[in-house]
Amino acid sequence: MATIHDKPSYTEFHPRWYRTRMSTYWWLGRSGYVLFILRELSSVFIAWFVIFLLMLIHAVSQDQEAYNQFLKWSAHPIVVTVNVISLVMVVYHAATWFNLAPQAMVVRLKGKRVPGLYIAGGNYAAWVVISALVAWLLLR
Amino acid sequence: MAEKITLQVVRYRPEQEGRPTIQEYEVPCHKEWVVLDGLNYVKDHLDGGLSFRWSCRMGICGSCGMTVNGEPKLTCATFLADYAPGPIRVEPLANFPVIRDLIVEIGDFMRKLVEVKPWLVRQEEQPLAKGEYRQTPEQLEEYKQYSMCINCLLCYAACPIYGLDPTFIGPAAIALAQRYNYDSRDEGQRQRLDVLSQHEGIWGCTFVGECTKVCPKNVDPAGAIQRYKLTAAVDWLKGFFMPWGKGKA
Numbered sequence: 001m002a003t004i005h006d007k008p009s010y011t012e013f014h015p016r017w018y019r020t021r022m023s024t025y026w027w028l029g030r031s032g033y034v035l036f037i038l039r040e041l042s043s044v045f046i047a048w049f050v051i052f053l054l055m056l057i058h059a060v061s062q063d064q065e066a067y068n069q070f071l072k073w074s075a076h077p078i079v080v081t082v083n084v085i086s087l088v089m090v091v092y093h094a095a096t097w098f099n100l101a102p103q104a105m106v107v108r109l110k111g112k113r114v115p116g117l118y119i120a121g122g123n124y125a126a127w128v129v130i131s132a133l134v135a136w137l138l139l140r
Numbered sequence: 141m142a143e144k145i146t147l148q149v150v151r152y153r154p155e156q157e158g159r160p161t162i163q164e165y166e167v168p169c170h171k172e173w174v175v176l177d178g179l180n181y182v183k184d185h186l187d188g189g190l191s192f193r194w195s196c197r198m199g200i201c202g203s204c205g206m207t208v209n210g211e212p213k214l215t216c217a218t219f220l221a222d223y224a225p226g227p228i229r230v231e232p233l234a235n236f237p238v239i240r241d242l243i244v245e246i247g248d249f250m251r252k253l254v255e256v257k258p259w260l261v262r263q264e265e266q267p268l269a270k271g272e273y274r275q276t277p278e279q280l281e282e283y284k285q286y287s288m289c290i291n292c293l294l295c296y297a298a299c300p301i302y303g304l305d306p307t308f309i310g311p312a313a314i315a316l317a318q319r320y321n322y323d324s325r326d327e328g329q330r331q332r333l334d335v336l337s338q339h340e341g342i343w344g345c346t347f348v349g350e351c352t353k354v355c356p357k358n359v360d361p362a363g364a365i366q367r368y369k370l371t372a373a374v375d376w377l378k379g380f381f382m383p384w385g386k387g388k389a
Contacts, residue, residue: 015240017154017238018154019237019238020234026304027300030298033300036349036350040346100366103362103363103366104366104367104370106363111281113281
């Protein structure tokens with residue numbers, strides 16, 4: 001069957017450019033794109049953790065009964081599953097951004113650019129130290 | 141007799157066909173031959189009608205960027221033997237309109253490049269008697285990486301943002317703006333800010349990072365864009381908290 005594409009309206013002085021459109025599934029085309037989309041998607045799980053934290057604060061600010069209710073709800077297998085997936089995604093989110101930090105942060109010491117490994121390493125170290133501090137404050 | 145390898149070349153002849161088609165050619169697979177050598181073999185011996193851009197054969201002119209097995213590559217630096225036993229699919233660069241065969245239309249980039257003023261901007265030229273504008277090795281180091289850009293446009297082909305929204309000014313143009321912004325002799329940062337800090341400028345970028353991965357000259361355009369986001373954000377904060385100082389930067 002003839003389509004419009006079979007009849008190029010080309011003349012010598014009016015070149016007919018061929019334009020492609022990006023597929024909806026462009027992000028499956030390269031592994032880098034998939035990792036990028038996963039990083040973007042991980043923001044949703046960050047938002048979920050913020051909501052979860054606000055719900056916890058709300059429960060604590062009520063009374064013992066509300067807090068126990070919240071604990072019971074949190075222990076539900078679906079909530080636990082969602083939180084485990086969220087934790088994985090939040091760790092992925094943090095790690096990918098830490099790994100990208102050297103590209104955005106150019107630090108020079110005595111005229112020499114500090115190697116990216118040190119910049120990313122500094123971020124990871126700060127992450128560990130702050131996490132340990134928070135854990136110590138909560139668990140002591 | 142050398143081994144042979146098959147090139148699957150995407151052809152587009154607008155006077156004959158409404159959409160690109162694939163044509164296969166068998167070319168010798170010498171170990172020192174690159175994809176561009178294969179294409180030149182086709183042009184010289186098999187099909188003189190095949191159209192593609194090339195010039196220097198040594199990764200400096202930036203003309204021979206194409207898509208090789210789905211990856212944006214300089215065909216002068218992509219060896220046939222690395223893809224043995226083949227076949228090798230050679231397509232025009234993605235995200236650009238195709239004029240003919242492997243030749244894409246790059247006018248959009250050329251217009252955007254001029255917008256960011258990729259040259260030394262001076263408020264006032266110093267008199268000749270004062271001599272050259274001298275720089276220390278450290279000052280050179282500040283921008284040298286970005287000055288390696290050869291405008292091959294592999295970064296545009298790898299950038300999904302540019303593919304989805306062609307108004308995005310794009311990786312190479314921003315990296316080249318930064319090449320002058322970080323130059324100690326330049327005074328054009330304020331003029332470039334207006335172009336770069338709009339949505340189609342740096343803020344269109346979501347840091348996919350593929351531009352940096354495909355860059356054959358290690359320019360790191362993604363890094364250049366993120367660094368400029370910081371510059372623009374600091375500038376905005378300064379203007380917000382200290383409006384009296386605006387325009388002095």
